Amino acid sequence: QAPIVIKMQTSWNDANIWQDFARDYATRVEEMSGGRLKVDVLPAGAVVAAFQVLDAVNDGLIDAAHSVPVYWYGKNKAASLFGTGPVFGGSATTMLSWFYEGGGQELYNELTQDIMGLDVVGYMGFPMFAQPFGWFKEEVNTVDDLQGFKYRTVGLAADLMAKLGMSVAQLPGGEIVPAMERGVIDAFEFNNPSSDKDFGAQDVAKNYYLSSYHQASESFEFLFSKMFFEDLDSDLQAILKYGVEAVSTANTAKAMNRYSADLQFLQNEAGVSVKRTSKEILDAQLKAWDELIPELESDPFMKKTLDSQREWVDRVAYYELMNSPDYGLAYEHYFPGKIKL
Amino acid sequence: MTDPQIALMMLGLFIVFVFLGFPIAFTLMAMGIGFGYYAYFDARRMWRSFDRLEETAGPWEQWSTWIDGFFNNRIFDLFVNQTFTVMSNEVLTAVPLFLFMGYIVERSNIVDRLFTTLNIASKNIPGSMGVAALITCALFATATGIVGAVVTLMGLLALPAMLKARYDPSFAAGIICAGGTLGILIPPSIMLIVYAAATNVSIVRLYAAALLPGLTLVGLYLIYIIGRSLLQPSSAPRPTADEVPDMPMGKLLLMIATSFLPLAFLIFAVLGSILFGLATPTEAASIGALGGIFLAFIYRAMTWQRMRESVYLTVRTTAMVCWLFVGSYTFSAVFSYLGGEHVISEFVQSLNLSPIMFLILAQLIIFLLGWPLEWSEIIIIFVPIFLPLLAVFEIDPLFFGILVALNLQTSFLTPPMAMSAYYLKGIAPPELRLTQIFAGVMPFLFCVILSMVLMYVFPQIVFYLPEVFYGG
Amino acid sequence: MISFIRFADNLSAWFGKAFAWLILLMSIGTGYEVFVRYVLNNPTAWALDVSFIMYGTLFMMGGAYTLSRGGHVRGDFLYRLFQPRTQGMIDLVLYIIFFFPGVTALILAGWKYAARSWSYGEVSVNSPAGVPIYQFKAVIVAAGILLFIQGIAQVCRCLIAIRSNYWLEAEEDVFETEDLMMREANKAEKGHLT
């Protein structure tokens, strides 16, 4: 019996570490299904462009996609609440848990299937580490230092950074580095030390600021054509569904390994100055979210979603924060003097 | 037949069908949709609603639902999706703007001023009129990028002048054909934008990379023109005083300031703002177009009629190029869905070529394609097929792109589709035979091949400027 | 038949030319962006989106106009040697099997694609300005309809070519410089002979 081939296109090019993350999913699905399923992982552009994957899955041009909801937030701004919305105090893990246990998945299905009428089934996996504030040519410590900068980001983060006084330049991913070289932008963020290093961020800027509230709770979106998915035997459906949960752990492990190693490379070999974003800037980001939230809440569905998230974070993060020991203290104890928080 | 074999058949059939002479954009679209219909054929999905019809459904309903199923193939959605991808391609936004700039500059009466000035200025150089014609071609071609216009305008202006000065007709024709073709190579060239859009190589790097090779080729052409004039003075006699008048220095400088400098400044403003990072190519192109309009006003050449002509020609040429992209995006999405790229890559790898052998083979194929086809089809359709192989042989797509751009100079000059030669023949005095034009073009073809060898031996000619401007 | 051809030619030309003027707007709009960025240090958020919307609309709406004036490039080094009658027969068959399926898909599948986008009022993801793009997707349908009508006219042209071995060309409105020069050269030559 020939395997059922699932054409899964990602929104990443072949060199991006996330293409490996998608292949990790393929391996798991193939092994768990005893070879009855085969996932053909295709890079962005193989069938359709990176930002077209939602349309393509809906139309069945590809059977599945590996992407992020923020890439289709032009169709409905609520998309960005599934990963790149306001940060109420929970991490990406907190928000991924909201998706599976706090009512997020139901809201996601309401948005995609009922409100937008799409023929898709989606699952979220791999709670991403908070995304760095990004790359700057000079040191930036205060909000004043940011004024007038031309900064590149995506999604709601663009609205947020605009409120901080930067003019947000909108450029496709591949144009970031040439645009920096040409002075068309002065600063940018992308996602993580590995992806940033792979496209050469360190060649055009030397100040890398970690920790930010602009995209602190994102996860990958695994999209399937609903028609394709429902035609599968129920055990194969289960493998695709729970495969997302399985690869979430595998991706986390790989990200911890690779992101941290690449951060060391940037710091020790590429001469990048790695710092944490100042408290003043972080405070300003929260204030900017304060201004944005009421604008978003004018939409009833977004209001409902944000209420659900706030309620979840209020309870869950209370437990998380109250319960977690000060890891920094223990780290300082065993590796003294290395970290400056 | 396996899917990859079907993909190869698709490519083969396409090449056959091109020669039927139907508009290529629609031939590509048809191949993509036809083979895509097969690739996306899924009876269960297509006739789903037919299979689920209630038993009470009448015959009409059954029949129409069955027909619906036939058209319920996903290829149609893929086609629309790819069309939108071309429509929202940011690199291609520069194409209509540069075309518009070209059409405006072409109509601004600048070329005769330029040629007259350079003719007087270069008076004491061997082959002076040939040198002046070539430099006029190069500058004008750089600003307009429209080969046909440069060749015909120069053919009406410089060719009679050279013939009157008893130049060898074949030599004179060669200079104009070769010089007029330079506009597709020297930035800001539309061909490089199209290459960037077809391959995802950074357009600004391509511009930086093409500059020295373009100047190298102009240099080789000049060496040939001056060299031949020295070795065979009868082919390029010194013009007499009434053919090219003497001019006091002050007046000559004034002529240079009013003809050469404004155009040079326009080119520098456009290219400089791109290379120094002040503007994206699209922005620079819009500045170029506005600058061209300004220039035409200054020369009192801007009429309502000319503006309309430029606008309408821009839409037609843009539609020609971009619909070709619509066809080819669909074609190549289906080609890769069927696994065609993979099988070509495996086949080429099984040949055990060395990188240099592969490079020569690829350039030879492009050279041969340039006989019957023009640059737009070659870049939009065939170059993407070579692209995955470049990684296998560790060839930089930037470097490959410059070799292709040089190579495609020849596509205008080699029969049976030697457009430059045909344009010239179309406006030249009837005594000038096509064979004479081809004979005159031949040495310039050797210069092109020599320039490609030079790029291979000294790749720094390509890489130096991109490294200076944008780092390794 | 001839009057339908004239109607289609005029229709395509009218739309093609009307949308052609976007090039002027595009030059001015993009030039404005450069001005506000450097002179006022205050770049717009919408320039990129607006420029690709104008570019895409321009070439899509110009497709039928270009077709009516024979502007789409052909691999015609063999084709041009044939009699108009033979050319007409080849073109007739290929218009039916190559041209109409794709153009029909632009209208029908394009409708589905644009209607979906329209239903959620899609805006561009490139910029926080939220520039709408649903109307831009509807251009696919409009361009498809124009091409379909022009395609029928082209089929009529083929029939005339087959019957009378002569191509009924569109009334030319503008010429490429090279065509103009070549035409004038031809005319001058003929005048010289007579």
Ligand code: NA
């Ligand atoms: Na980011």
Ligand code: NA
């Ligand atoms: Na040729």
